[in-house]
Structures are given as structure tokens and as C-alpha cells.
Amino acid sequence: MKLNIKEKKALYVFGCPSHKNTVTRLKLLVSLTVDPEAKHGLLELARKIERETSEEWFPDFYHHLRMEMDGYFRCKRCLWIVEASTDYEEEMYEEAV
Numbered sequence: 014m015k016l017n018i019k020e021k022k023a024l025y026v027f028g029c030p031s032h033k034n035t036v037t038r039l040k041l042l043v044s045l046t047v048d049p050e051a052k053h054g055l056l057e058l059a060r061k062i063e064r065e066t067s068e069e070w071f072p073d074f075y076h077h078l079r080m081e082m083d084g085y086f087r088c089k090r091c092l093w094i095v096e097a098s099t100d101y102e103e104e105m106y107e108e109a110v
Contacts, residue, residue: 014065014074020058024075025082032071036063 016024027042028035039059046052066074 014061016058016061016078019054020061021078021082021085023055023058024062024078028075028078030072030075032062032066032068035071035075 023039024035027038029038036059039055039062043052043055043059046055062071
């Protein structure tokens, strides 16, 4: 099953190792969502998980997703720290002059 980054983030926040509970949570979230575009995306994600995954391997899939997203957020935080501590514009200007 292929997921984009928005779907992975939604599963990271609202998912759990139980296939049935994850699908139920996403459908409840759809009913609470006001934005039509977000509602459509979450409903498609719930349907995708319901159709394309089996209950037997979903816990492994979920734990793999959690590890992948933990790495993603760790790298994003490191990139933010590097960008905040480095002043690229001044260095590039000094090299050009």
C-alpha cells in the first residue's frame, strides 16, 4: 500500500496497532471534520486501509510506519536546528563580493 506524507501523518497521529480501531477512529474523525477537502482525504484513507490491508499484518505495518515517521520528524527537527543556527545569506553574500 502506498501512502503520501499527509496520509502517513494522519495515521501517525490517529492510528493504533488495531486495524478495526484505526478504521473506526478515522471514520469518526471524518464525521468531526468540517473542511470538505480534509474530510474527503480522511475518508479515502479509511477506505484504503479497510480495503488494502489485512488485520493480520496491520500491527507490523503500523509499527513500521511509526518508526519511519519518528525518523522523519527527527530529521526535520535537525534540519530546523541547522537552518536556525546558520546564517546562509551573509555567507553567500561575502563569497560573491
